[in-house]
Amino acid sequence: MAQPQNTNSVSLHNNNKAIQDKKLKESLKMELNNLPPEEEEGNIEYKLKLINPTSSRLEHLVTQMKWRLQEGQGEAIYKIGVEDNGICSGLTDSELESTMNTLKSMSEKIGADLTTLRKREVNSEALGIRKQVAEILVRKVPDDQQFLDIRISVLGNADAGKSTLLGVLTHGEHDNGRGRARLNLFRHLHEIQSGRTSCISHEILGFDSKGNVINYSESRTAEEICSAASKIITFIDLAGHHKYLKTTIFGLTSHHPDFAVVVVSANRGVAGTTREHLGLAMALGVPIIAVVTKMDLCPTSVSDRACRQLEQLLTSAVCSKIPFRVRSEDDAYSAAAAMAGENNKVVPVFTVSSVTGKNLSLLTTFFNVLMPQKNVREQEKLMQKPAEFQVDEVFTVPEVGAVVGGTLYHGTLAEKDSLLIGPTTEGRYLPVRVTTIQRNRAPCRIVRAGQAASLSLDEVDKDDIRKGMVIVSERLEPSCCLRFEATAYLLYHPTSALSVGFQCTVHAGNVRQTAVVESIANEEESLRLNEQACITFRFVCSPEYIRTGSTLIFRERSTKGIGQVTKVMPFSSSDFCQPRHKHRRRFASSGSLSSPTSSSSNSDDSPTQSRPFSPKRQHLER
Known part of the structure; x- marks a missing residue:
């Protein structure tokens, strides 16, 4: 008797999913009277019909197409046969052909290309005339971009x-x-x-x-x-x-x-x-x-x-x-x-x-x-800020020198720009100059906010560069930190609560380093599962460049949490000499922390560093 019940439950689930898919499909597809009213912003334009426009009207339509392309960063969608209020009135075959010819004339004036995505008949049985609505893709690479x-x-x-x-x-x-x-x-x-x-x-x-x-x-x-x-x-x-x-x-x-x-x-x-x-x-x-x-x-x-x-x-x-x-x-x-x-x-x-x-x-x-x-206005705001390039990868190319790969978070970068790279293990920023730029293995002269690129650098040695650094403009006056506060939410922890002294790997942007929980701002000084609290983290190895408002993920084996940086405490040389936390030895003995004298594990699932940074240790390693 169990088998028929299982079969019935599966068939019932399939029927429910089919009904949900049908409703969702009807809401997503271009159906009669289902389109929302046209928005002034964005890259979607409604046009009922464009038949034999005057020269002044054509110039206005071309300007409008440029605006939609700019809003879509080079792509725009034209929905033909649709009124501004979203009603799909449709066009006859002759009207649609004439409208398409007008669209081609508009696109030729600005060097764009048209692609017909789909056509659909509207419910016009009462009139006895076949009418259609069409969806057209207009694409033009912006003049300041390669693709x-x-x-x-x-x-x-x-x-x-x-x-x-x-x-x-x-x-x-x-x-x-x-x-x-x-x-x-x-x-x-x-x-x-x-x-x-x-x-x-x-x-x-x-x-x-x-x-x-x-x-x-x-x-x-x-x-x-x-x-x-x-x-x-x-x-x-x-x-x-x-x-x-x-x-x-x-x-x-x-x-x-x-x-x-x-x-x-x-x-x-x-x-x-x-x-x-x-x-x-x-x-x-x-x-x-x-x-x-x-x-x-x-x-x-x-x-x-x-x-x-x-x-x-x-x-x-x-x-x-x-x-x-x-x-x-x-x-x-x-x-x-x-x-x-x-x-x-x-x-x-x-x-x-x-x-x-x-x-x-x-x-x-x-x-x-x-x-x-990305919204075009947000993109323009990011481009107006000073340059900040996040280093994700470091390598050496013969006869070129040090090369870094990463993403430009905001601003613009061009060849021959003089910038700063850091922070180093001492918390300093070194001068650097960009010699050449490549995107997707193709040479280019400029990088804009949100784009990934590889930069060849001059005036700096590869040994002084590491993952997690940033290349920034001098106008940004960059700083770094060993300590920062974040509002953290604990997703999973194998024990009853996460306590002060816990050591984990923190991921924030291109930063990935082991950090210690120095304090938890609540009465218990601990964080339980599915709870949120303000936590102070301290990096174990070296200072990092952290922005307020950055999303972070912290984990250690099965422990996982997410948070947002709320406060960054500027780095000072005295931070190197801070004593170990009073809870450290207790948690090290219980297995939550590695011993300060033990060697760090090479496993990808373990923290990257297990000993706190000190100038003496740096001197010995050199």
Whole structure:
């Protein structure tokens, strides 16, 4: 008797999900009387019809198109046959053709390209005339940019097929079922041998002005893709194994992705680190896209079970998201439009196969029309501030010298700029000069706020540079700190409460360092599960550049918490000589802290440093 009940419950769940998907799809699609009124700001423009405009009217329309393109940072959506109040009146075939000719004339004047995304008939049976509404994509790369850029981090459990999926998307060849496509993404020999990503790697997918895919097929190089593409999707492939969780968190906090793709294997479902990765992306406020891979590896019943698990997780009280199953090209356009709004709860769900290529075209279509999350006015405000470049990676190039990779948080950077880099272990900032700049392996002359780039530096030695530093303008008058206060929320802790003296790894932007809890501002001087309090942290090794208002994640093994920096205490030389906290020895004996004399562990899941910094120790190490 148990089997029929289980079958009935599954069928009931399927019926409920089908009803929810239908309602959601109707709300997302371009239906009659369903569009909201047109907004003055943003990159979406409603036009009922544009038939034989006068020259003055045409100039006004061209100016309006420039404004919409500026609002969308190079992309705009025109909805034809729609009134300003959102009513879809529709156009006849002749009216639509005349309107499209006017749009082409407008786009030619400013050098933009048009792409018809979709057309839909409106309910005009009462009139006996066939009428349509159309959605047009207008794309033009801004004059001060080489291409439009969107960064997407890829998360998911180990062996979920993340690297294989990116290899298929960026190289245009299906996988052979044994992971051949992922070999192009691996950076180390042990990754090839184990088949698991252990570091952060980047791959790019380009689209031309017409929406055609430009990737590494036909023996193209990264430079050729960047020069031919008008839009670049930069994928940040992160590690899925729990052993490399620290690297994954660093990739999320330091690279500032616009979106996060959570990959789930159809044969295993929501397993391993999937929930943890999803929680990290939500905690950092990154919009989520879900992809279920390996659809060719299991029967339909198993893949449907994995999709149900994912949808139940997204609709749970913790996530409060609205999953939207993408089954057609029209669904892909609707999902991309739903992702454009702020505080959106829609999570597109794609079911793909890297071996057979099932639904991969829907995924590329979605990426083609996906709009950037940043508001153009906020972007302009960031560009007007002094330059601040966060260093994520340091390496040496022969005959070039020291090279750093990272993200420009605000301001602009150009070749030959003289800046400061720091803080050093003594809390100082060193003068430095930018010699050359590259973005996605292609040379460029200027970097703007929110863009990732690699900088070759002069007047500084590579040994003086480390991850977590910043390159800033002298006008910023940078400082650093060993101590800072943060409003922290404890997500999980294995014991009853987190107490003073606890040692953990703090992630804040590109900063990743071990810190000690010096004080907790409550009566118990402890923090229990799902509680919030003001905590004072102290870095163990060296001072760091921390901004007030930054989001931080602190963790140590299974302990996890999130918070926001509320106060930064400026660094002084006397901070080096601070005595150890009175609780340190007690917690070290109980296992919460490493002994000051013990050697630090090389495991990726352990704190990066285990001994407090002192000038004497620095002298001995030198």
